[in-house]
Amino acid sequence: MPKRIIYYxxxxxxxxxxxxxxxxxxxxxxxxxxPIIGKPLPEFSLPSLLTGKSNVRSEDLNExxxxxxxxxxxxxxxxxxxxxxxxxxxxxxxxxxYGLNYKDKPSEAVNFINKLGNxxxxxxxxxxxxxAIDLGVYGVPETFIIRDGKVIYKHIGPIHMSELDEIIxxxxxxxx
Amino acid sequence: MNNIISLSxxxxxxxxxxxxxxxxxxxxxANSYTNNNVKLFSTIQFTSIVLAxxxxxxxxxxSNFGFELVTFHSHSEKPFLYKISGAWGNHEGSLLLWxxxxxxxxxxxxxxxxxxxxxxxKVIAIQSILIIGFVLFSIALSNPxxxxxxxxxxxxxxxxxxxxxxLAIHPPILYFGYVxxxxxxxxxxxxxxxxxINNVWAETVKSxxxxxxxxxTAGIALGSYWAYYELGWGGYWFWxxxxxxxxxxxxxxxxxxxxxxxxQKKNTMQSWTVxxxxxxxxxxxxxxxxxxxxxxxxxxxxxxxxxxxxxxLSFLFLVLITSFTIYALKSDGIDKENSYSIxxxxxGIMVNNWVLITILFIVFLGTIYPLFTDLVLNTSLxxxxxxxxxxxxxxxxxxxxxxxxxxxxxxxxGKLSNVIVKMRYVLISSLTLVLILSLYFFLFSLTExxxxxxxxxxxxxSISSGIIYSRxxxxxTPSLGRTLSHSGFGxxxxxxxxxxxxxxxxxxxxxxxxxxxxxxxxFRFEKxxxxxxxxxxxxxxxxxxxxxxxxxEKFSPEIRFxxxxxxxxxxxSIVHRLFEDIYIVMNVTQAxxxxxxxxxxxxxxxxxxxxxxxxxxxxxxxVFIKNKKIxx
Numbered sequence: 001m002p003k004r005i006i007y008y009x010x011x012x013x014x015x016x017x018x019x020x021x022x023x024x025x026x027x028x029x030x031x032x033x034x035p036i037i038g039k040p041l042p043e044f045s046l047p048s049l050l051t052g053k054s055n056v057r058s059e060d061l062n063e064x065x066x067x068x069x070x071x072x073x074x075x076x077x078x079x080x081x082x083x084x085x086x087x088x089x090x091x092x093x094x095x096x097x098y099g100l101n102y103k104d105k106p107s108e109a110v111n112f113i114n115k116l117g118n119x120x121x122x123x124x125x126x127x128x129x130x131x132a133i134d135l136g137v138y139g140v141p142e143t144f145i146i147r148d149g150k151v152i153y154k155h156i157g158p159i160h161m162s163e164l165d166e167i168i169x170x171x172x173x174x175x176x
Numbered sequence: 177m178n179n180i181i182s183l184s185x186x187x188x189x190x191x192x193x194x195x196x197x198x199x200x201x202x203x204x205x206a207n208s209y210t211n212n213n214v215k216l217f218s219t220i221q222f223t224s225i226v227l228a229x230x231x232x233x234x235x236x237x238x239s240n241f242g243f244e245l246v247t248f249h250s251h252s253e254k255p256f257l258y259k260i261s262g263a264w265g266n267h268e269g270s271l272l273l274w275x276x277x278x279x280x281x282x283x284x285x286x287x288x289x290x291x292x293x294x295x296x297x298k299v300i301a302i303q304s305i306l307i308i309g310f311v312l313f314s315i316a317l318s319n320p321x322x323x324x325x326x327x328x329x330x331x332x333x334x335x336x337x338x339x340x341x342x343l344a345i346h347p348p349i350l351y352f353g354y355v356x357x358x359x360x361x362x363x364x365x366x367x368x369x370x371x372x373i374n375n376v377w378a379e380t381v382k383s384x385x386x387x388x389x390x391x392x393t394a395g396i397a398l399g400s401y402w403a404y405y406e407l408g409w410g411g412y413w414f415w416x417x418x419x420x421x422x423x424x425x426x427x428x429x430x431x432x433x434x435x436x437x438x439x440q441k442k443n444t445m446q447s448w449t450v451x452x453x454x455x456x457x458x459x460x461x462x463x464x465x466x467x468x469x470x471x472x473x474x475x476x477x478x479x480x481x482x483x484x485x486x487x488x489l490s491f492l493f494l495v496l497i498t499s500f501t502i503y504a505l506k507s508d509g510i511d512k513e514n515s516y517s518i519x520x521x522x523x524g525i526m527v528n529n530w531v532l533i534t535i536l537f538i539v540f541l542g543t544i545y546p547l548f549t550d551l552v553l554n555t556s557l558x559x560x561x562x563x564x565x566x567x568x569x570x571x572x573x574x575x576x577x578x579x580x581x582x583x584x585x586x587x588x589x590g591k592l593s594n595v596i597v598k599m600r601y602v603l604i605s606s607l608t609l610v611l612i613l614s615l616y617f618f619l620f621s622l623t624e625x626x627x628x629x630x631x632x633x634x635x636x637x638s639i640s641s642g643i644i645y646s647r648x649x650x651x652x653t654p655s656l657g658r659t660l661s662h663s664g665f666g667x668x669x670x671x672x673x674x675x676x677x678x679x680x681x682x683x684x685x686x687x688x689x690x691x692x693x694x695x696x697x698x699f700r701f702e703k704x705x706x707x708x709x710x711x712x713x714x715x716x717x718x719x720x721x722x723x724x725x726x727x728x729e730k731f732s733p734e735i736r737f738x739x740x741x742x743x744x745x746x747x748x749s750i751v752h753r754l755f756e757d758i759y760i761v762m763n764v765t766q767a768x769x770x771x772x773x774x775x776x777x778x779x780x781x782x783x784x785x786x787x788x789x790x791x792x793x794x795x796x797x798x799v800f801i802k803n804k805k806i807x808x
Contacts, residue, residue: 007503010454011504014496014497073560075560076560077416107682107683111409115763
């Protein structure tokens with residue numbers, strides 16, 4: 001019998017990791033609840049990333065009507081995938097889509113938008129990440145839907161094409 | 177005709193499969209028929225895959241759209257070079273390349289002179305088992321020779337971003353590194369089975385380990401350089417999952433090369449070395465397959481072909497669980513007695529082993545964190561570069577500290593006072609240099625200055641120890657590899673830190689005739705050229721870097737509009753100068769009367785690449801240098 005149990009640790013690790021990867025294969029994204037649902041957006045006023053535009057303020061999004069706020073960053077790989085979806089969303093549906101650029105270099109963020117297109121009405125720059133904390137953002141990307149001054153839906157992680165059709169668009173249609 | 181080609185391609189794979197199965201029998205029987213034919217069978221394994229690979233390349237050069245793979249990944253108008261590289265620029269082809277290199281290492285090893293014939297056969301048997309796993313995968317689930325149901329007239333693969341000479345050679349070199357560790361793995365597992373992990377074993381393993389490590393380093397560097405000039409973001413490392421996947425085996429391998437040397441010199445650290453060998457290859461496997469197959473980027477790509485994902489995962493699981501079980505059963509008691517004082521080279525190397533493993537763990541966590549949140553919070557998030565910078569910086573300082581001290585102290589037991597005496601000139605000169613630098617650049621951040629200070633000491637001590645040695649011996653000394661790699665590493669880190677601190681960038685809206693200023697540099701926007709090429713139209717802006725009224729350097733950033741598929745690419749224009757790179761990129765904008773350009777001034781980039789080249793040269797030397805044994 002081997003004396004030292006430590007030699008068996010790698011085996012355990014491999015089993016744990018394999019189980020982990022196995023479940024990652026057959027996993028799907030969906031929504032989770034958040035304390036912000038049902039409340040107005042916390043107050044913020046952020047400088048715009050786009051030249052010649054006024055600040056992005058929480059009052060603008062808490063007005064009557066339906067708004068979407070998408071938290072993104074140029075360094076975030078899932079955001080890149082999601083960006084196409086946002087472009088589609090903006091082209092197909094009449095929505096007021098706003099961006100919140102999270103902890104990013106402005107030049108890289110501008111480059112991102114220049115390269116991939118701009119689906120946003122305006123983009124607020126949250127370089128310190130303060131506003132994101134107030135919003136209760138876990139990480140990027142995240143998307144908030146706000147109707148008549150209340151957050152009605154929060155989507156964590158990138159929106160996939162199927163989710164756009166099954167979740168986002170129904171919510172938007174519902175509002176009209 | 178295509179039927180025959182497809183059939184012969186598959187037949188070659190089957191021949192390789194069959195011989196590999198015969199070879200693997202050597203693991204269980206001591207004296208079989210195959211025992212005497214190991215060399216012949218290894219040649220057959222290798223030749224059959226070479227032929228299969230040549231067929232694939234031939235199909236790509238002929239643009240034979242009767243085949244699925246060619247249709248999806250090539251195009252008749254592609255330049256010839258990229259038709260060839262298209263053969264491995266996709267999942268099926270790169271798998272075949274992976275197998276080709278597996279059989280190549282197997283073949284090379286079969287030619288090597290190994291005293292213990294039984295042990296050698298075991299190594300080849302284990303290597304053959306790996307080959308079986310991948311060839312089966314290729315035949316059943318990723319067949320490169322699948323025919324189209326009806327022949328197509330044109331291909332779909334003409335992505336201009338992927339048409340790049342560096343991208344053509346980057347995967348093969350990286351694969352040489354990854355797969356090189358398969359042989360190290362086989363040597364380690366066979367060593368465990370034969371209970372002969374000792375300094376003689378380390379001698380064989382050392383060359384192969386350094387060889388694989390050198391290729392891996394070069395592969396990562398090429399990828400990084402490609403990102404630097406092609407992506408146009410001004411960065412060279414983005415901490416994205418694909419990059420991390422190659423960094424993780426590199427970290428483990430770097431720990432491994434040091435342990436192999438210790439094992440060879442002092443006949444200690446047996447079980448740790450073997451464990452590192454297994455871990456390095458495991459990470460290489462994970463790196464290529466889990467990442468390239470898309471698990472880490474997006475769960476859905478993988479799910480689109482669940483068969484492949486499941487096969488790879490099961491195969492990985494089988495290989496790893498078997499090897500770690502063998503490790504658990506056999507490694508107890510293989511460690512030879514090893515006592516050393518806290519101040520000794522042994523201790524220094526051990527500390528840095530742990531530092532490297534810590535960094536590996538940090539990168540691992542950062543890479544799988546998105547997967548983890550995906551499972552637990554049902555979402556995929558990315559951790560930003562700041563996570564890596566914040567967590568790795570303190571550990572890097574420890575790493576540097578021990579990289580400086582360890583080579584200066586003796587094995588087994590050394591004296592710290594000796595080290596300080598040895599280093600006195602170096603310490604004084606580095607301190608002066610850092611002071612001058614900080615005053616000149618107005619930089620007083622303690623962390624950055626500490627790292628810069630340590631890097632300068634590391635470079636100086638590495639060089640001076642190399643010089644002292646080379647007075648006694650002629651040219652190639654055992655420590656020359658280390659001298660090169662360690663001073664290269666110091667230079668690399670020095671460049672990374674100063675680059676992070678002193679880089680400048682600015683976006684300009686520019687009209688022809690404008691003068692743009694960024695720090696001390698003045699640029700003139702001379703003119704705009706428009707021209708048409710075979711498959712794209714181009715807008716090219718001409719800038720000059722001015723010194724008073726003289727034109728010093730010319731820049732020609734470009735935006736290309738490709739027709740098929742309609743794609744826009746932005747070509748950066750980089751001028752490498754000794755102390756800084758200047759980097760101009762045009763942005764795509766709707767504005768008509770002016771263009772938007774981004775100018776980066778990135779100091780010490782040249783030193784960064786020189787550092788990398790020195791590290792690689794050190795690796796190359798170490799493949800060939802024979803170390804002396806030290807009696808503990």
